[in-house]
Amino acid sequence: MSEHHKETFLTKYIFSLDHKMIAKQFLITGMFMGVVGMTMSILFRLQLSNPGESFAVLEFFLGEKWAPGGVLDPNMYLSLVTMHGTILVFWVLTAGLTGTFANFLIPLQIGARDMASGFMNMLSYWFFFAATLVLMYSLFVESGPAAAGWTIYPPLSALPQAIPGSGLGQDLWLIAITLFVVSSLLGGLNYIVTILNLRTKGMSMSRLPLTIWALLIVAILGVLSFPVLLSCALLLIFDRSFGTSFYLSDIIINGEALHNTGGSPILFEHLFWFLGHPEVYIILLPALGIVSEVISVNSRKPIFGYKAMVGALIVIAFLSFVVWGHHMFITGMDPFLGSVFTFTTLLIAIPSAVKVFNYLATLWRANIRFTPAMLFAIAFVSTFITGGLTGLILGDSALDINIHDTYFVVGHFHIVMGVSAIYGMLAGVYHWFPKMYGRMMNKKLGYFHFWVTFISAYGVFFPMHFLGLAGLPRRYYTNSAFPMFDGLTDINEVITFFAIIGGLVQLLFIFNFFYSIFKGTKASENPWKSNTLEWTTPVERIHGNWPGEIPSVERWPYDYSKPGADEDFIPQNVPLKEGETEH
């Protein structure tokens, strides 16, 4: 490892095999896609809350074709919603979040020189990059990008006659997702094998930081569920391109009766949600891991109930494979099956509650240092509670009858998965930025960014529950077709107002990020006085992570404020003192 490779710009920044550089590639691509996805949501929200009105921005971004006279075309509305969901779920919160922190943290926190296979790791990024290009290209095709929702239910997604977005745009969407899955699998394999094999001396599984536990479980979820998405997409590709009838049956479209018979769209939904539900935990678990770490470090206190935290992660992961039917209560599925899925779904509340109480217990009698990361972690607990509680309503099949596919759902999943995971990601960026770039992010901008984000996120997504309880369906281009929704205009305006504010302040974050990369104040080796191994590496980042030998691990990662110690933290590589017991 000590031999020096000659590094060129190309091998250092582009085709890098170094896990830290690959992590940054994922992060920056993810941030870019985040801006794209967020802009889309602001564009369609603008039209939604002002039906029929003309906006120069719409015309600026979408042109005369998709926003004639500055009024959004309804097909384009659905395309924007679809691409927004796809981008945020897969590109930002799967690849952007896991890709960044798994790559960055796994080798550093377990004490490894790099990933098990640097080459596969690089390949993983480049597949992701190719997927990004294809998806971005689909924004510019003649018939518009995919428009059948991020869940691409056939027949809508299978028939270009049904909606223009289901033409070339949907093909490109499917290609992009296939490349994306390959990328995720390559990454996931690597994460698992690295964690299982390359831990440094003394790093037993029970001494792993919770971030690593979460990332391990996420990788396992991914390896088991993404291939099923691929098989689901494959059959859709066959139906679209070769005229098979896996999902299609008895259809007349544009006055033409199709030959397909015997297929079942419900089959698609089963396959899709078999991935789809674990996917929401693929998004959430890394955030849970990051938040556990950030809360413990900044509370100057061990995370409360480490074993229960790991156990809860495992139980949640396991249950996530047996609850997919809660997305299908009203598809006419066997009511008994519905009962089973209600049962398994509501069970998830138990490990989730344990996690929340453990976070609260960690904060109890803490000595909290309010870094921007810590604020985001606290906010995560808040949104995780709010969103988790509304899940109790949606998971109950009888209640789901009347709120399925309404804005209540949109409010619920944005809070529990969207906002929470974004908070986890932002907490992670603020927390590990000094290790990534050797500099500090500006704290004042950080505080400002946090508070505006916190207020506007709740301002956007909490009111949506009321829209849903008023019966308003999601994916509606306008509410003006039904007099019963006329009273909802003011709620919609509040939502759009906060969406714009919340969106703008993210630009401030991005500014802070790039400013600090180049001009931030220099960071010390361990600015947060943290225990985990990554903080024992030098500020100058080197290939192989540690200049000398890799430190060996002598204790668990959460010895903060341990009685009898000189300082309020004891890094993992410090041996136990005479007579000292491990927690």
Place this chain on the structure above:
Amino acid sequence: MQLTLKKNKTSKQLLWIGIVSIVMFFAGLTSAYIVRKAEGGWLEFEMPVWFTISTVAIVASSALLLFAAQNARAGRSATNLLLGTLAIGVFFTYSQVQGWDDLVAQGVYLTGEGSNASGSFIYALTLMHLLHLIGGLIALGITAVKSKQGKYTKDNYLGIQLTSIYWHFLGILWLYLFLFFTYA
């Protein structure tokens, strides 16, 4: 030495976990098959004889590959046996194509008027298996060349081991699919 051992172990683990994800892919497809079949309107048909021939071929290729690995372990050259496996693998591909021809002759189509989901499934599943198998053929080719170049030693013939694991897996996967089509 220590380092190679570790590398061998991680490479094998990577492969095994990759295999798990391939298994999930086919599990997804075959459970779709079961669900769809339960809904009725299902065309029953004879499995083509060529698929039985495929089965024999892939078992034979796996046997050859076992001998190849044995040779490598004993420090003898495995090149010829690897090439033999490769040849049978290519024949397997040929037999699959012949099998599809048989199906078409029987009136079982992938698509179009008169096609049925049972037919579409069999084409889709065999095609997907074949795509994975082509990866195996490439791996066999590379291993054979490296073996010819004398890159493998008694103590380290990781390439042959990895190729073997993957190839045997493909054989078992085919057996599973074959039995599945016949009896499910």
Place this chain on the structure above:
Amino acid sequence: MESILVGLIILLSVIVLVQLLRVNELISEVKNEDPNEITEKDNNTQGILTFLIVGVLFLAFVLWQFKYWGIHILPPASSLHGATIDTLMNVTLGLIIFVFFLTQPVLAWFSFKYRGLKNSAAYYYPHNNKLEVIWTVVPTLVLTPLIIYGLNVWNDITNADTTNSKVIELYAKQFNWTARYAGEDNSLGKANYKLVKGLNELGVDMEDENAGDDIITREVHLVIDQPVLLKMRSQDVIHSAFLPHFRVQMNCVPGMTTQFGFTPTQTTAEMKEQEGEDFEFVLLCNKICGAAHYNMKMKFIVESQEEYDTWMASQKTLKNTLTLN
């Protein structure tokens, strides 16, 4: 021109921001402190802010919404089973709101109370098995009755006896609804998508003896307190028949028939009195189905038997509309 202006403004704001940050850093440098170190003052301010914003402002906002936006929530259900859903909803909401107002303030309070001040220290407290068991068991105990209750409601709804229900078909297509009453025999004639042609919009098989008395309509009239069984079909993509006031929703899936049975308990006239003159029961589409998804609607009217009979008498059976032409 405009975009140049916008570009300029953006550029300017970035420059201003950079300068502000530089000044901030220079000041700290003069005072010989690290501008990005988290000080005790920061902990104090942010702790207080957390309390005020998470613990007070946010919770007040939630209460404010209930007060001012609660009125938009759908009126109580106008169907038999809907009332049981409403009760279950209220129980669940009550529980959720209770837990919400218990945990959020605790979170805010702890963040404030334990903010890192000068001489404060944290208490090393890695775990406590008893506590952890308690907060595993308590949620379980609370959830168990809730799950059982929910499943009971679900079973009653989905296993309701529909033998005496009037059968009505809802046929969805891009982008409208059509209804078909089963007629005197209360049996729908068979249908096949290949038969959809001209006036036979639903592809009804007129050879079928049950078909002749079927009646196709553009709005649905129901008799108060009389059970109906809706049968859904779709012609093209998935739609979803959503009747929010009745707490009814079921997907319409091409290639299969789905169904939902319910009993209306309030007439349109009663609802108009209660909710205002503009009130109508409506059927919406609630599964993304294309450009005009937002505009797929059909009126439902609940009335007395007499009113219904008068209306029905004016409708034509398929025998009359299809075979005579």
